[in-house]
Each structure stands twice: as C-alpha cells, then as structure tokens.
Amino acid sequence: MCARKATDLTNYFSQAKQSQQLSEAEEELQQLKAEIEKLRSQGSAELEAQLATLRSQLQARAGIQQILLEDIQPNPEQPRQTFLPESIESMSHSLAKDGQLQPIILIQREKLVIFDGERRWRSARALGWQTMLAVIIPEPASLHRKALLTSLHREDLNPLDKAEAILRELAANTDPASQDIPRILSTVVRRLNAQKRMNSVASLITADSAAQQQGLDALELSEPEKSVLALLLDLQLNPASVDANIFPMLSLPEDLKAAIRSGLKGVHAMALQKLSAKNLGLSEEEAQSIRANTIQKVMAEKLSATATRKLVAEVIALQAQSSASVTKVKSVSIEVNRLQKLSLESLKQAEVSQLMEFQQVLRQKLVEIEEVLKQK
Structure with a gap:
C-alpha cells in the first residue's frame, strides 16, 4: 500500500517553461491547477503556502487584472451553496479595512466564472465595489470535481452542501441514479461492518489508485457498490463516515x-x-x-x-x-354524548332490574364527579 506524498510545488514552479505562447501557458496552468487540487484533496499542511506560490505563478502567466464585478458570475457547480450573512459581513469588514490582499481566480467561459474566491466577490458586491483583482485561467477539465476538491476538506463547508456536492459527483461518474446512491452505500457499509471488513476499506483512503482498486476487488462487491466506494476513496473520504454523518442530511x-x-x-x-x-x-x-x-x-x-x-x-x-390529557377529555365527552343519546323510549323498553342497576351506576358516578369538582 503506497501512501500519497504532497507534491513540492515550489520546485515544480521553478522548472516551468517561460514561453509566452498561449498553448504552452494554458497547458502549464492546467498542470499547476492539477497539483493544487491534489494538495487540497490531501489536506496538506503546506497548502496555504503553496497557494500563495500558485497565485504568484498565475500572475506571471496571465497577470492580475481589474475585472468588473458585473462581468463575473458564480460557479453553478460550486459545492458551497451556503454563504452566511455573518461570514459575508466579516469578509466585507476585512476588505474595507485592508483592501483585497489576494486576487480571485476566474475561469474563462462566455462570462467569467469564479473558480476560487466567491465569498470575496459577494463581500465586494455588498461593499458596492465596481471591480476586483483577478487572474483568469482556462477552464479545467471536470470542473465540478475540481471545485469539489477545493471545498471538500474545509471545516466550514456545511454537511448539507457537502452531501449534495458528493452525491452530484457520484451521480455524474458512476452508473447508479442519484436517488439510489445513498441506499447502495448504506447497504454495502452495513454488510462490510457485519463482516468486520470495513476497516480494510478505511485503510485504503491514503493508498494510491492501484492499491485502492486491488483492495476493493478483494471484497466481492457488486459493480454499483464498487464504483461508489472507489470514487469516495478517490476523494479521500471514508465511506462509513459519509454514510453515517453526511448522506443523512439529504433525507432531512x-x-x-x-x-x-x-x-x-x-x-x-x-x-x-x-x-x-x-x-x-x-x-x-x-x-x-x-x-x-x-x-x-x-x-x-x-x-x-x-x-x-x-x-x-x-x-x-x-x-x-398533552396528548394524553386531550385523550382523557375526549373520552369524557364521548361518554356524555352517549348518555345524551339514550332516549326515553329506550328506557321504557328496559327491564326494571336493568333500570335499577343503571340508576345505581349513575348515582355512584355523581358522587365521584362531586369529589373531583371539590378538588378543582
């Protein structure tokens, strides 16, 4: 089993070609983005420092530009769908006090789409800014996956956004329909737990792709089960944790x-x-x-x-x-209604012994009613 090792982007950047031809620049940017996504998915402690280096490299390739906020739109495949007002307010305060310290990263489409920095963009709009500093890169392949990896392991991504983003990625890259995926995952996790084999799946999270595939092949899984587990492991997620803590958000x-x-x-x-x-x-x-x-x-x-x-x-x-009390009140009302429905004709048709027994019961109940009324 081979543990993944974070790539040293500093060395990678130093070896980057200096050609200004567009095709070479685009290829280089794609490689840089691939490396940074790998670091994000691994939750590397070096990530923030490497991000700063990436931004410097992007600036050298594409240049930081002042972009009109009205020309920018959010990424529709952004996993983070929740931007709390207090979070926007906090970022707005920071922007107003210190200015924009880092450019946002945009993807070139018909319009410019945010790849990284949507909270800053929302905060700038709240402040009434007209422009923001940004760098523009070519659109990465598998945009949703890359956007997912940038957000997935951040602690402030709420579990509902995370659940919906993971489900969308699984539905796009596996055979089962999205509505079947949580059930498939739950079924295989329960079975592997019963077989005491779930720990072996968890141990595959940090393994390379070949080791993950080999480990899953040994578990006698159906194809839908294997495809779901394989993609979760590739995202460095524990399938048991997704089943227990993340996917339940979808049924709330x-x-x-x-x-x-x-x-x-x-x-x-x-x-x-x-x-x-x-x-x-x-x-x-x-x-x-x-x-x-x-x-x-x-x-x-x-x-x-x-x-x-x-x-x-x-x-x-x-x-x-409260329900028990209501039930008791209803039961008394029911008896009152039944007694009221007892007609004079019914009494006339009853035997004397029956009427005497009924009279005795009524007298006893009247005594009990008087006692209850005194207590109230």
Missing part, C-alpha cells in the same frame, strides 16, 4: 435543510428531526410549527448538541402528556 425535512443553510449545525439538525409528526402524534403542519419554535430556541441560545438532544426529548415528553 426541508425546514431543517433551510435551517442548516442559515447556520444550524448538522448534528443539531439530526437531533431536531426527531420532532416528526409520527413521534409527536401530530399532523405534519403542527410538527413543523413545533420544529420551527425549537430550531429558533436552539439557534438563539446557541445550544450544544447535548443540550439540543435534551430539549428535543423534553418537547416530545411534553407533547405526549
């Missing part, structure tokens, strides 16, 4: 997905999904109302995951008590 109710995009943590959303119509014994509309109030409390008070789970349990218990 829409209100919880919206809350995640507004800043709710994934672990909190997983706890809050227990406030379902079934668990609460309510209609979906009523359950959603309770979830909305609970979400607001969790976010406003910045509750921990443990405190959120405790709150959810309390809400469910309180609703159970």
Whole structure:
C-alpha cells in the first residue's frame, strides 16, 4: 500500500517553461491547477503556502487584472451553496479595512466564472465595489470535481452542501441514479461492518489508485457498490463516515435543510428531526410549527448538541402528556354524548332490574364527579 506524498510545488514552479505562447501557458496552468487540487484533496499542511506560490505563478502567466464585478458570475457547480450573512459581513469588514490582499481566480467561459474566491466577490458586491483583482485561467477539465476538491476538506463547508456536492459527483461518474446512491452505500457499509471488513476499506483512503482498486476487488462487491466506494476513496473520504454523518442530511425535512443553510449545525439538525409528526402524534403542519419554535430556541441560545438532544426529548415528553390529557377529555365527552343519546323510549323498553342497576351506576358516578369538582 503506497501512501500519497504532497507534491513540492515550489520546485515544480521553478522548472516551468517561460514561453509566452498561449498553448504552452494554458497547458502549464492546467498542470499547476492539477497539483493544487491534489494538495487540497490531501489536506496538506503546506497548502496555504503553496497557494500563495500558485497565485504568484498565475500572475506571471496571465497577470492580475481589474475585472468588473458585473462581468463575473458564480460557479453553478460550486459545492458551497451556503454563504452566511455573518461570514459575508466579516469578509466585507476585512476588505474595507485592508483592501483585497489576494486576487480571485476566474475561469474563462462566455462570462467569467469564479473558480476560487466567491465569498470575496459577494463581500465586494455588498461593499458596492465596481471591480476586483483577478487572474483568469482556462477552464479545467471536470470542473465540478475540481471545485469539489477545493471545498471538500474545509471545516466550514456545511454537511448539507457537502452531501449534495458528493452525491452530484457520484451521480455524474458512476452508473447508479442519484436517488439510489445513498441506499447502495448504506447497504454495502452495513454488510462490510457485519463482516468486520470495513476497516480494510478505511485503510485504503491514503493508498494510491492501484492499491485502492486491488483492495476493493478483494471484497466481492457488486459493480454499483464498487464504483461508489472507489470514487469516495478517490476523494479521500471514508465511506462509513459519509454514510453515517453526511448522506443523512439529504433525507432531512426541508425546514431543517433551510435551517442548516442559515447556520444550524448538522448534528443539531439530526437531533431536531426527531420532532416528526409520527413521534409527536401530530399532523405534519403542527410538527413543523413545533420544529420551527425549537430550531429558533436552539439557534438563539446557541445550544450544544447535548443540550439540543435534551430539549428535543423534553418537547416530545411534553407533547405526549398533552396528548394524553386531550385523550382523557375526549373520552369524557364521548361518554356524555352517549348518555345524551339514550332516549326515553329506550328506557321504557328496559327491564326494571336493568333500570335499577343503571340508576345505581349513575348515582355512584355523581358522587365521584362531586369529589373531583371539590378538588378543582
């Protein structure tokens, strides 16, 4: 098994050809981008320093330009779909105070598309800037994959954005339809866990492609299972972790997905999904109302995951008590209605012994009612 080693981009840059011919420059830029994506996917500690070197090299090849913000558009294949207002505000403050310290990277299409730097672009628009510093590169092959790799291992990428981006990449590069992929992954992970072979899959994350393929071949997988696991490993993701912590985001109710995009943590959303119509014994509309109030409390008070789970349990218990009380009230109302429906004709047709027994029961109930009324 061969562990991957981060490429030394400094040496790579120093050997780059100095030709100014467009074709050679484009090829060189593609190689530079490929190297930086490899570093990003490996989460290399050297990444930020190498990024600075990359930007210098891009500047030498293409030059930093002042680009009109109105000529720039976001990358539709950007894995990050969530840009919290406080994040934009923080970046806007930094831009206003210190200016733009690094150029954004754009891809040349009919319009200029952002490859790296969308948060800075959004913040500049919020500040009312007209232009930004940028370098322009040719469009990389497999744009979504490269954009995914730039974002995938960043801690601030929320789990819903991550889940949707991974699913999109799997659907584009494997045979199973997107709606079947989470089920296929869950099935194979459960089976390999039962066989105590899941650890061998996890050990393949840092292996090279040949070792990964060899390891998967030994597991007797179906072709869809193998293709899904192979791509996750190629992205340096643990399939078991994706199954347990990332793909569950895809099945959350829409209100919880919206809350995640507004800043709710994934672990909190997983706890809050227990406030379902079934668990609460309510209609979906009523359950959603309770979830909305609970979400607001969790976010406003910045509750921990443990405190959120405790709150959810309390809400469910309180609703159970309320439902039991309503049930008791309903049962009394039902008996009152039944008694009111007992007609005079029915009483006349009853035997004397039956009427006497009924009278005795009514007297006893009246005594009990009086006792309850005194207590209230």
